[in-house]
Amino acid sequence: MIYLDANASEPLRPEARAAALAALDLGANPASIHGPGRAARAVLETAREALAARFGARAEDVVFTSGATEALACAIRALGNGRRTMIGATEHPAVAAAAPGAAILPVDPEGVADLGVLEAWLDAGPPALVCLMAANNETGTLQPIAEAARLCRRRGARLLVDGVQAAGRVRLDLTALGAAALVISGHKLGGPLGAGALLLAPEESALVPLIGGGGQERGRRGGTPGLPAISGLAAAAEAVAPPGLGRWRESVEAAAVAAGAFVVGAGAPRLANTACLALPGVRAETQVIALDLAGFAVSAGAACSSGKVARSAALLAMGLGPLAGAAIRVSLPWNATATGVAAFNVAYGAMAARLLRWAA
Ligand code: PLP
Numbered sequence: 001m002i003y004l005d006a007n008a009s010e011p012l013r014p015e016a017r018a019a020a021l022a023a024l025d026l027g028a029n030p031a032s033i034h035g036p037g038r039a040a041r042a043v044l045e046t047a048r049e050a051l052a053a054r055f056g057a058r059a060e061d062v063v064f065t066s067g068a069t070e071a072l073a074c075a076i077r078a079l080g081n082g083r084r085t086m087i088g089a090t091e092h093p094a095v096a097a098a099a100p101g102a103a104i105l106p107v108d109p110e111g112v113a114d115l116g117v118l119e120a121w122l123d124a125g126p127p128a129l130v131c132l133m134a135a136n137n138e139t140g141t142l143q144p145i146a147e148a149a150r151l152c153r154r155r156g157a158r159l160l161v162d163g164v165q166a167a168g169r170v171r172l173d174l175t176a177l178g179a180a181a182l183v184i185s186g187h188k189l190g191g192p193l194g195a196g197a198l199l200l201a202p203e204e205s206a207l208v209p210l211i212g213g214g215g216q217e218r219g220r221r222g223g224t225p226g227l228p229a230i231s232g233l234a235a236a237a238e239a240v241a242p243p244g245l246g247r248w249r250e251s252v253e254a255a256a257v258a259a260g261a262f263v264v265g266a267g268a269p270r271l272a273n274t275a276c277l278a279l280p281g282v283r284a285e286t287q288v289i290a291l292d293l294a295g296f297a298v299s300a301g302a303a304c305s306s307g308k309v310a311r312s313a314a315l316l317a318m319g320l321g322p323l324a325g326a327a328i329r330v331s332l333p334w335n336a337t338a339t340g341v342a343a344f345n346v347a348y349g350a351m352a353a354r355l356l357r358w359a360a
């Protein structure tokens with residue numbers, strides 16, 4: 001099986017696996033004051049420092065969570081407290097679910113947020129919370145987060161950046177951005193499942209917890225931290241994106257276009273690893289199943305969280321209409337190979353030729 005679904009989960013990186021296994025063997029609670037507890041604590045704090053250095057935060061402003069969904073919910077509740085909120089139209093459902101009733105920031109047909117609308121909305125009322133993803137999970141479209149951060153800062157608004165898909169793939173630095181908070185997820189970086197982090201700007205450091213409890217994470221997130229996953233997350237975050245992904249993505253897109261598809265978001269700056277390919281008239285799940293049978297793991301719409309494939313809200317927001325149901329996502333992992341990508345291009349061409357014949 002050739003795995004091309006990195007945006008759902010990156011394959012585990014060897015350095016992350018080694019760090020997680022070492023932490024599994026510690027067998028102590030980092031809150032305990034005895035020797036084994038202190039050893040576990042040292043591993044936790046080393047991971048915190050590494051993550052802070054990697055993403056431009058202070059170590060004490062890194063809050064570990066179970067994943068990005070929890071970190072986003074925590075940040076939206078705490079930073080949005082009493083503020084009006086605006087979220088990008090193509091945000092992950094984790095953001096939409098945590099901000100019911102939020103104003104929606106529209107995107108253009110390439111998926112790029114309309115900063116003119118953001119500016120007017122910021123000007124029209126009291127200080128706000130704005131949630132914008134650095135990179136979209138389905139199309140790879142990069143949002144102008146530096147510009148959005150500038151607009152927000154000038155108007156006393158807080159910007160929360162969902163950095164889940166951008167982390168490890170493009171430069172992300174909370175201090176350089178001047179955003180209020182940044183969220184990352186371990187399994188999207190090549191770490192184990194089950195750890196994420198909320199990185200806060202110093203002025204947002206005192207956060208009301210979403211989950212109370214034993215005072216862990218400086219009182220900002222109750223619950224014993226999942227040390228193996230956290231340790232793996234920090235090790236994975238140190239890794240750099242492999243060269244060559246952009247070239248391979250271009251070859252995937254060229255092969256798909258030659259087979260009758262079009263590339264969603266082609267005109268926007270995008271992640272080097274992500275291609276969103278729409279094949280008019282052919283249901284996305286049919287394509288995913290055909291490619292699965294041919295030995296290639298890709299996905300349809302947003303990750304099919306419960307095994308079902310819903311029409312993607314993000315692609316609908318980009319104005320794709322019925323074509324939103326005909327788009328698949330090919331996301332190249334850190335360990336992609338030229339031969340794997342070449343084999344996929346052949347399989348995609350054969351799949352498209354067969355299914356387009358049936359659809360006609
Ligand atoms: N934000 C984005 C952009 C994502 O792609 C995802 C996962 O698909 C999430 C948030 C949620 O991350 P997690 O799986 O860590 O809860």
